[in-house]
Amino acid sequence: MKKIFDVNYIFQSIPSIASALPLTLIIMIGSLFCGLIIGFIVTVMKLNKSTVINSIANGYVAFIRGTPPLLQLFLVFYGLPQVLGSVGIDINDWDKVVFAIITFSLNSGAFLSEIMRSSYLAVDIGQREAALSVGMSNIQMLRRIIIPQAFDVAIPNLGNLVISLLKETSYVFTIGIIDIMGKAKLIGSNGYGVRQLESYIGLALIYWVLCIIIEKSIALYEYKHNNKSKKEIGYNKC
Amino acid sequence: MAFDIQFAIKTFPKILRAVPVTLFITIFAIMIGLIIGLFIAICRINKVPVLKNIAAIYVSFIRGTPILVQLYVVFYGLPELLAYLHQIRGWNLSSNNIPHMTIVLIAFTLNASAYLSENIRSALSSVDKGQYEAAYSVGMSNFQSLRRIIIPQALVVALPNFSNVFLEITKDTSLAFSVMVVEIMATATVEASSGYKYLETYVDASIIYFIICFVFAKLFVVLENRLSIYKNSNA
Numbered sequence: 001m002k003k004i005f006d007v008n009y010i011f012q013s014i015p016s017i018a019s020a021l022p023l024t025l026i027i028m029i030g031s032l033f034c035g036l037i038i039g040f041i042v043t044v045m046k047l048n049k050s051t052v053i054n055s056i057a058n059g060y061v062a063f064i065r066g067t068p069p070l071l072q073l074f075l076v077f078y079g080l081p082q083v084l085g086s087v088g089i090d091i092n093d094w095d096k097v098v099f100a101i102i103t104f105s106l107n108s109g110a111f112l113s114e115i116m117r118s119s120y121l122a123v124d125i126g127q128r129e130a131a132l133s134v135g136m137s138n139i140q141m142l143r144r145i146i147i148p149q150a151f152d153v154a155i156p157n158l159g160n161l162v163i164s165l166l167k168e169t170s171y172v173f174t175i176g177i178i179d180i181m182g183k184a185k186l187i188g189s190n191g192y193g194v195r196q197l198e199s200y201i202g203l204a205l206i207y208w209v210l211c212i213i214i215e216k217s218i219a220l221y222e223y224k225h226n227n228k229s230k231k232e233i234g235y236n237k238c
Numbered sequence: 239m240a241f242d243i244q245f246a247i248k249t250f251p252k253i254l255r256a257v258p259v260t261l262f263i264t265i266f267a268i269m270i271g272l273i274i275g276l277f278i279a280i281c282r283i284n285k286v287p288v289l290k291n292i293a294a295i296y297v298s299f300i301r302g303t304p305i306l307v308q309l310y311v312v313f314y315g316l317p318e319l320l321a322y323l324h325q326i327r328g329w330n331l332s333s334n335n336i337p338h339m340t341i342v343l344i345a346f347t348l349n350a351s352a353y354l355s356e357n358i359r360s361a362l363s364s365v366d367k368g369q370y371e372a373a374y375s376v377g378m379s380n381f382q383s384l385r386r387i388i389i390p391q392a393l394v395v396a397l398p399n400f401s402n403v404f405l406e407i408t409k410d411t412s413l414a415f416s417v418m419v420v421e422i423m424a425t426a427t428v429e430a431s432s433g434y435k436y437l438e439t440y441v442d443a444s445i446i447y448f449i450i451c452f453v454f455a456k457l458f459v460v461l462e463n464r465l466s467i468y469k470n471s472n473a
Binding site for chain 1: 298307315322410437440443444448
C-alpha cells in the first residue's frame with residue numbers, strides 16, 4: 001500500500017510549480033495595466049452628465065459584477081472568435097494568454113472604475129475649487145491636487161483588488177494555459193496521480209505567500225505614507 | 239458562424255433547471271459557514287489562547303488561496319483523510335465513492351466560514367463598548383444584552399458585507415463544474431457541446447447569473463433598510 005501522505009513531496013513540488021509563476025504574474029500585471037486604462041475611461045464615462053453614456057458605463061459594471069469571472073473567461077475565449085469571425089476577422093491563432101488578459105482586463109477594469117470613482121468623489125470639492133481659483137488648468141488640478149489625495153483613499157481597495165485578481169488567474173487553466181495552477185495539476189498527475197494532494201497543497205502555499213506579500217507591502221506603503229503626510233502637514237498624533 | 243438566437247432561447251429553460259443546484263450550494267455553504275464563522279469570531283474576539291492563533295492562520299489561509307485550489311485540496315484530500323482514519327482507527331468509511339456534491343459543499347462551507355468570521359468579527363467590534371456597559375448596568379444578563387442591544391446594531395453593520403460574501407459565493411459556485419457537479423455552468427457547457435455553440439449557452443448562463451445576483455442584491459438592500467429603522471426612530 002502506498003504511503004498515505006508525504007510532506008516531503010510538498011516541498012519537492014514547490015520549485016517546479018513555481019517555474020510557471022512568471023506566466024501567472026504576466027497575466028496578472030498585464031490585466032492590471034489594461035484594467036487601469038479601461039477603468040479610467042469607464043470612470044470618465046460615469047462622471048459624465050449625459051444619461052446615455054452614464055448608463056452604458058453602469059450597465060457594463062453591473063454585468064461584470066453580476067457574473068462569475070469563470071463565465072466571463074469562457075465568453076471571451078469561445079465568444080470573441082465567433083463574434084469577430086462573423087465580421088471577417090480571424091483570431092483563432094491568437095495565443096490563449098491573450099484571451100486571459102482580455103478577460104481579466106475587462107473584469108478588473110469594472111472594479112477599478114468603482115474604486116476610482118469613489119476615491120475621486122472622496123476628495124473634498126473645496127480642493128477642486130481651490131485649485132481652479134489659483135489658476136490651475138483641469139489637467140494640472142487632476143495631477144497635482146486630486147490624484148495624489150484620491151490615491152491614498154484608493155490604496156486599501158486597490159490591494160484587495162490585486163489579491164482577488166491573483167486568485168482569479170487560477171481559472172485560466174480551464175482553457176488550457178499552464179500557469180501555476182495548471183502546473184500543479186500536471187505534476188500531481190505524474191506517476192499515476194498518487195501525489196495530487198501534495199502538489200495542490202504546495203500550490204496553495206505559493207498563493208498564500210504571494211497574497212501575504214501583496215498585503216504586507218500595501219500595509220507598509222500605507223503606514224509610511226500616512227506618517228509622512230502627517231509630518232508634512234504637522235498633525236499631532238492622537 | 240453568427241449568433242444563433244433560436245438556439246439560445248431554446249436552451250435557456252434547460253440551463254434554468256440547474257439554478258436550484260447553484261442556490262442549494264450557496265445557501266448551504268452560507269448557513270453552515272455562519273455557524274463555523276461565529277465560532278471562529280468568538281474565539282478571536284475573546285482571545286481564547288490556542289484557538290485564536292489557529293483561527294487566525296485558518297482565516298488567512300482561506301483568504302490567501304483561490305477557491306479553485308481549495309476545491310482540489312478537498313477533492314484529493316478527503317479520500318486520503320478517510321483512508322487514513324480507516325487505517326489507524328479502523329473506521330469503516332468508504333473513501334472511494336464520495337459524492338462530488340459533498341466535496342463541493344465542504345469546500346464552499348470552509349471558504350464561506352472564513353469570510354463570514356471576518357464579517358461577524360468586524361460587525362461585533364463596531365458596536366460601541368459603552369453599549370455593552372450600559373446593558374450590564376441596567377441589569378441585563380449576558381444573553382439579553384446580546385439579543386436586545388448588541389446584535390440588532392451589529393446586524394446593520396454586517397449586512398452590506400454579508401451581501402457581498404453571499405454574491406461572491408454564488409458566483410464562485412460556477413467553479414463546482416471543475417469537479418463535475420452539474421450546476422448552471424456545467425449545464426451550459428454540456429448543452430453547448432452538442433452543436434459547438436458555446437457563445438449562445440454562455441450568454442444564457444450569464445443572464446441567469448446576472449438575474450440571481452441582481453435579485454439577491456436588491457433583497458439585501460430591502461433587508462438593510464428594514465433593520466436600520468431604529469436609527470431614524472428617535473435621532
